[in-house]
Amino acid sequence: MRRQWWLVLGLVGLIWLFVSLQPILTPFFISMILAYLGDPLADRLEARGLSRRLSVSLVFLLLSVILLLALLLLVPVLGRQLGQLIESLPAMLNWVQATVVPWIQSLTGQDFSTDIDALRQALMSNWKETGTFAATLLAQVSRSGLAVVAWIGNLALIPVVTFYLLLDWDRLTAKLHGSLPRQWEPAAVHLARECDEVLSAFLRGQLIVMLCLGIIYALGLTVLGLRFALLIGLLSGLVSIVPYLGVIVGISVAGIVAIFQFDSWLPLLGVGAVFAVGQLVESLVLQPKLLGDKIGLHPVAVIFAVLAGGQLFGFTGVLLALPVAAVIMVVLRYLHEHYKNSTLYDAHGTERQDEEAS
Template sequence: MRRQGWIAAVLAALGLWFLISIEPVLMPFFVSMVLAYLGDPLADRLEDKGLSRRLSVSLVFLLLTLVIVLSLLLVIPILGRQIGQLIESLPAILSWVQSTVVPRIQSMTGMDLSTDFDQMRETLVDNWKETGTFAATLLAQVSKSGLALVAMIGNLALIPVVTFYLLLDWDDLVAKVRGSLPRRWEPTVVRLAGECDEVLSAFLRGQLIVMLCLGIIYAIGLTLLGVKFGLLIGLLSGLASIVPYLGVIVGISVSGLVAFFQSGGEIWMLLGVAAVFGFGQFIESIVLQPKLLGDKIGLHPVAVIFAVLAGGQLFGFTGVLVALPVAAMVMVVLRYLHDRYKNSSLYDADRRASNEESP
């Protein structure tokens, strides 16, 4: 048994090394797996209504494609305009901070910040001015490198193809994996897989919907309030809410500063910003979290931050995408191992001995 454990550990280490080695080609497959996982329950429901698997998958695939394409067509142009406006407004914002905020901080603390802020301001403005040149240079370099351009286009083109075939064969793949498990391990692995499926369902179908709803609430609220860059700040705050409380902290800080600068310090704008984010938190705690998530994920905020950073370090952007689902599954396995440990003689040898001696 111990030898089998060592073999499993070595195989797991080799598998991790292999995945890290092929990281550049993993992104389309990971994205396709997530899309297929999200679409499989809907395809199963269509099958239950009498449709064939291929027709069901085709309808789900068409729905996913329409949702993604329409979202990109609607959101990206507006975000592009607001990012451009933010870049244009940056020098004025920095000048206001230098003339208003820095003197107040100096009067309260006695620290001379003018020299350091001047250097920081010049650096930021120069970098923003060079952003367009850098982007154009980068695009030119990518275009010159035909192999890199072909690889990038190929990776993007693979996503719909791989997603369709994974959706088509998802149930068969799951059945084959289950049939390949050692018979002694199969009940435990199936039970753990069911718990992982609950956690992943809560995260992928629940947390993503929560993030989207919060982003929409924040964006609409800030836009109606008249805060500049309201759509950009709202959507970014919704995305940041993947880490508990980070979205509301970042959103209310940034939008509060923008509203204060925009209105000249009028208190009603700041109260409006607080009301928008307060309403979002109320909806999240009363409606979204109980209905969509419950207590299924169980990841501590520190664990969330560590998982995102570790995933990015190991697998780059792909690791960031899959960090939290993998961390949620790891937590399921760790809880199982913890229960095994609490019932073992290593944890309480006297209690185990007394249980074995009792008739």
Template sequence: MRRQWWVVAVVVAIALWFFANIEPVLAPFFISAVLAYLGDPIADRLETWGLSRRLSVTVVFVLLTFLICLTLLLVVPALGRQIGQLAEAIPAILNWVQESVLPKLQSLTGLDLNTDFDQMREALVANWKETSTVAATVLAQVSRSSLALVAWIGNLALIPVVTFYLLLDWDRLVAKLRDSLPRRWEPAAVRLSRECDEVLSSFLRGQLIVMLCLGVIYAVGLTLFGIRFGLLIGLLSGLASIVPYLGVIVGITVAGLVAFFQFHDPLMLLAVLGVFGFGQLVESVVLQPKLLGDKIGLHPVAVIFAVLAGGQLAGFTGVLLALPVAAVVMVVLRYLHENYKKSSLYDSSEKIGAEEPHQSEEIPPSRGDNEEPS
């Protein structure tokens, strides 16, 4: 038995070493796996309606391709324009802060904040220019290096191909993996996998759709009121909604500052509050009950820690893997905690270190009655 555990540990160590060394090529396969995981329930539903597996996968694949292309054609150019406008507006925003906000803060606090603000302004402008220069250098380097350009295009081309074949064989792969498990471990492994699927579906299917819907609501509402960078602020607020209330706080703060700076009218703050209040109403009444229900998600602190730790350990691929890995770890920890609560280590009927009750020593009867008189 001990030898078997050593074999399992060695195999796991070799697998981790292997994946750590091929980390640069994992991103397209992981993106394909996520897309296949998101599309598999739709394909299964189409199969129940009488379509073949191949035709169901084709329909789902065409739908995913259409949505991705529509996003790239409509949203990305608009975001690029608004990011460029934001870069042009940063000097004016900094001048307004220095001329209007800092004097009031200085009169209230008595502190000279101009020197520190000038240093922060220079650092911000320098870093912004350096970021633009680095991006231009990277793009130029990629365009000059035919090998890097071919590898980049090849990785993009791999995503739809791998996604299609994973969708086609998803149920078969799951069945083979379950059949390969040791018979003794299968019940526990199946139970853990179902719990992992519940948590993952809550985030990758439910929470992502909630984030997308909130981003669209915020972006459309801010744009209708004529607030600059409405699309950018709305989508970023929707993405930040992966942590409860973070998207609302960030969105109201940024959109409120932009609206006040743009219109100089306090009534526009009410418009911003109305947009985000409507988004929260839709989320609590429609999106959360319909898409998430009573599914168990990750704790907000666990989400923040997982994303930061994944980025620190494995860069962009680590950020992509952070939430699925955190969900699996949470399910495994919950399983171990349940077994611990049932074990004798947690609640033993025998008190460790307790002493046995001493039996009262009986005094032997006196032999005086049995002695013969002298």
């Protein structure tokens, strides 16, 4: 009993330490995720005869090139499209008030013009204060020079920590395995393998699915000639981490932009076709090949995990919400199996199994 209390106190201490160090832990958690994603590739290169350091250097170089290309190619385009979208918001609200609201009123008999007009006036009044807000933000940043330096320092830590974690990943996992209490070792190894399957399927597989969907949506909307195609496509692929949410968000935003841009309902057919193709590719190719049935996280659980992580631990909590939820799911499944085989669930069934075994 005393040993169990020590374990509880140790767990409470770890949680307290995590909360206390949360502001500086973000770059380390990002580095852990990157190292976890890159370790299988490094192991494959090492199996082909390369040294661990050379394998890690090649993987690190590959990750750096991908990140650099994304920054150089995507960020300027996305920033430009986001700025254009923000500039178009007042005109889009005017169009909604003049075209969509009367149509909705004719169907429902409700008057929404006052609410839309209030929203448009609020947007226009804040629009004029954008310069003042930017100046205030710049002054605040200049006064908080140490905070900016700390933020840049944390960002610069990510590649350094990622390299050393990736270099010693197998050694760290082996030491952790060797430090497990022998009586817990079989169950811990079993849980660790299941957690690794779920996390690898989720992190690697889901990231590839999101990227592929974002590319399909962006290319399809670009072929249609839709404005902000890249921004809408990548946003839809990003939020597709929650099943069906990417389609709902993408069709809604792309449909509004299409009607506003072309002043016709026909482009909606093209928008629907683009997202239908994306869904078919995801259902028939991406999900079976990359994910299968390994994850098992319900969409509601995904939404709750992200919101709870953000509420409790900020950006770090959002970053770790889904991996932690996947691990908790594996542990709960393991406990549920033991519960179904326990006397608490079915005392008579357990007695019968003992009699048959004897």
